[in-house]
Amino acid sequence: MDLAINHSKAFRTRRFLNWFPLGLAYAFLYMGRYNLTVSKIALGQIMSKEDFGIIFGAGTVVYAFSFLLNGPLTDKIGGKKGMMISLAGSALMNAIMGFYIGTFNAANAEGQNLRLVFAILYSLNMYFQSYGALSIVKVNSSWFHLKERGGFGGIFGTMISSGIFFAFTVNAWLLGILVEPGTTDIGMTKWVFFAPAILLAVMFAVEAFLLKDSPAQAGLQDFDTCDASSGEEGVDVPIKTIMKRIITDPVILTIALIEFCTGVLRNGVMHWFPIYAKEVLQLPKTHWLMNGSWGDWQMIALFFVIAVMFFIAAAGSSGKRKAWFFVSGGLMFLAPFMMGGWGGILMVAGVIGGNVAGWVSDIVFQSRRAPTAGGLYFVMIFVVMIMFFSLNSQLILGISVFLISLCVIGTHGMLSGTATMDFGGRKGAATAVGMIDGFVYLGTGFQSFCLGYITSNNWAWWPVFLFPFTIIGFLLARRIWNAKPGRAGH
Numbered sequence: 001m002d003l004a005i006n007h008s009k010a011f012r013t014r015r016f017l018n019w020f021p022l023g024l025a026y027a028f029l030y031m032g033r034y035n036l037t038v039s040k041i042a043l044g045q046i047m048s049k050e051d052f053g054i055i056f057g058a059g060t061v062v063y064a065f066s067f068l069l070n071g072p073l074t075d076k077i078g079g080k081k082g083m084m085i086s087l088a089g090s091a092l093m094n095a096i097m098g099f100y101i102g103t104f105n106a107a108n109a110e111g112q113n114l115r116l117v118f119a120i121l122y123s124l125n126m127y128f129q130s131y132g133a134l135s136i137v138k139v140n141s142s143w144f145h146l147k148e149r150g151g152f153g154g155i156f157g158t159m160i161s162s163g164i165f166f167a168f169t170v171n172a173w174l175l176g177i178l179v180e181p182g183t184t185d186i187g188m189t190k191w192v193f194f195a196p197a198i199l200l201a202v203m204f205a206v207e208a209f210l211l212k213d214s215p216a217q218a219g220l221q222d223f224d225t226c227d228a229s230s231g232e233e234g235v236d237v238p239i240k241t242i243m244k245r246i247i248t249d250p251v252i253l254t255i256a257l258i259e260f261c262t263g264v265l266r267n268g269v270m271h272w273f274p275i276y277a278k279e280v281l282q283l284p285k286t287h288w289l290m291n292g293s294w295g296d297w298q299m300i301a302l303f304f305v306i307a308v309m310f311f312i313a314a315a316g317s318s319g320k321r322k323a324w325f326f327v328s329g330g331l332m333f334l335a336p337f338m339m340g341g342w343g344g345i346l347m348v349a350g351v352i353g354g355n356v357a358g359w360v361s362d363i364v365f366q367s368r369r370a371p372t373a374g375g376l377y378f379v380m381i382f383v384v385m386i387m388f389f390s391l392n393s394q395l396i397l398g399i400s401v402f403l404i405s406l407c408v409i410g411t412h413g414m415l416s417g418t419a420t421m422d423f424g425g426r427k428g429a430a431t432a433v434g435m436i437d438g439f440v441y442l443g444t445g446f447q448s449f450c451l452g453y454i455t456s457n458n459w460a461w462w463p464v465f466l467f468p469f470t471i472i473g474f475l476l477a478r479r480i481w482n483a484k485p486g487r488a489g490h
Helices: 009-031 035-046 049-077 079-102 114-140 146-178 186-210 239-247 250-270 272-279 297-315 319-339 341-364 370-388 394-457 461-479
Strands: none
Touching: 009 079, 009 114, 009 146, 009 186, 035 049, 035 114, 035 146, 035 186, 035 272, 049 079, 049 114, 049 394, 079 114, 079 186, 114 394, 146 186, 146 341, 146 394, 239 250, 239 394, 250 272, 250 370, 250 394, 250 461, 272 341, 272 394, 297 319, 319 341, 341 370, 341 394, 370 394, 370 461, 394 461
16 A cells, blocks of 8 residues: 555545645735735826836845745745744735835825835845745645645645735725725725735734644654655755755756746736736726626626536546536636636636646656646747737737736646655755745746836837747756656665
8 A cells, every 4th residue: 555645534634734724824925925016006106117116026036035045944944934934924024014005195105215115125025925935845745745746736826826816806805895986095005915914914823733844743654755855764964965956956957947937927927917907908997807896696606506516416426527527616616706807817727727737747747747837838839929919909818818827827836836846855845946936036026127117118018028938938848858856866
């Protein structure tokens, strides 16, 4: 019996109690990270596109370089302590940003030096945020076998997507509730920072009791996960050895370069499309894409009822019928979120992209990650070309950015969420995430500075800027097409 694959029911139950609150905490970290975009849309010209580009760019550069320090540190102190630092620090920084924005009104806004103050506060927030990605992968590297990690990549992508939903849609709903139509009470924008601060504080308390770094700490048996740390059970590997192993691994270096492209493409669409929709397509604040449209509760309830019926049918079926019922139920469950504005669209794209990428990686490619990432990049090559010719078409442009988001979140889950565990191993998972996610956010910072300038001059160059990175990402994935981790020392 292969314990690594055939876990007991008790193990699976305790693992769920570990990864689900951890994933929810990570989703709330996203809510407290990408709320900056919602605040920019609410503040309008008080936070110009150039201001936004510089503030977000500064934060992402700090985030990227924080990994160099925090990756090895999290490998040393453990994922639980890293997550607690992340939750507490980000909650504090979001609260301070909220109090600062709360002092704004239409008369004094221009004299508040928003760019400088927010660049500092948001950069500090992103420093603490960096512990989150490191910690979630570090913890789960001890709870998931190599052959299960494609499925975990789907979970990772789903949690990212729900965090994006919280950030874009739930924050927009809060503003819609708190700010009366036609008013300019910009001080109420503080709630897009207060809300995640409160939720992060709650998750800090929850994780203090539930989160465990390994099965053994939860009273269960540890097992060989068959990753790059196999053969090192019970061995205290020095951090210097782990760092040297990771920074000299050509596969990890290649993945890092692919993820630089992912950072450019993911945030080059995710942040700039709603700004484009408001500025160029001139969609009003009340438009469903900007603020969601969940007013038709009967239709939403019908979708959820149908979803439950499919899930019940799946529970009583087997084989292909079970899979068909389960997938159909999942799509019915996700359908209403398409009415949840930009955040809802991104959530659906991420859930589909992350889970499909995970299944394809484990089932079709025998837990190889590069073919899945390469296939998604290949699709993006053509979709970005379509995007270039559809800037004036709300429908075609919307479909294009949905597909790009689906592909890029699926890729990110595969590489930053899964390949880091495979090739970094349990011993070096956080260091590997630090290096790879650092490159994601170097790409994010690069696009932020560039597109802040480019879109201020001519939006037509937006897809032109993105296009080369789709080709580079695909070619890099081809270089490591057959890569799989070996045992430590081999």
